[in-house]
Amino acid sequence: DRMTNLITQGVKEVAFVFSPPPIVASFEKRPMGFTVAKDSELGLIHVSSSTGVARAYGIRPGAIVANIGGTEVSSLRIEHVRDMLKEVSLPVSVHFEQARGMPNTVAGMIQHVPEEEQEVVAAPKKEEPRPPPRDPNVPMVVPPPTDIELDLSQPLGIVWYPSLVVKSVKPNSQAARLGIGPGWEVLGLAGEELRDVQELEKKLEALKAEGCLGQSMMFQPAAVPATE
Structure with missing residues (x-):
């Protein structure tokens, strides 16, 4: 319905924004396997490198560090966040998110093709079954x-x-x-x-x-x- 409305309004180009689910990682010992930095333009605390335990969780450079042990860190200075990671009591849960303002965006054209001009498209190949998506609210243990x-x-x-x-x-x-x-x-x-x-x-x-x-x-x- 949304696409039909856009076509009716004469819109011919749109952008699709995809955002992966957040990751809640539980760390029981140090090193946690990631380092952090602060983006100078957006002011976001993000992962600058990952290895070992963090990489096993699927955490990669660019992920946003949103919460450490229940404390929101987006407004904190980078030095404070680094000290928190060094001193926070373990085990601790860290909440990682896709970078806001830096989504994966795919631009595409909307074209209306009259029904009589539509081509018959072969059915897509059957894909292998995929595992169900992980619940981001369930803590993970490495x-x-x-x-x-x-x-x-x-x-x-x-x-x-x-x-x-x-x-x-x-x-x-x-x-x-x-x-x-x-x-x-x-x-x-x-x-x-x-x-x-x-x-x-x-x-x-x-x-x-x-x-x-x-x-x-x-x-x-x-x-x-x-x-x-």
């Missing part, structure tokens, strides 16, 4: 990092994101048998930190070439909903 012993003589069965986060795990693979799942992040291999997937792959190939097939990989498991 499990502690875990060391997992790998057998490098066998394929891991992991598809990676460039950021060293597990995108998917192949069924019946070594990773699946070890309980590794999507959203897990690699923190280190054989006691060494890694920067990206390319470095991980080079390290794995070097270890296999040296015959060092039994290796420990440090993972940060994905966040899970808190249970009472």
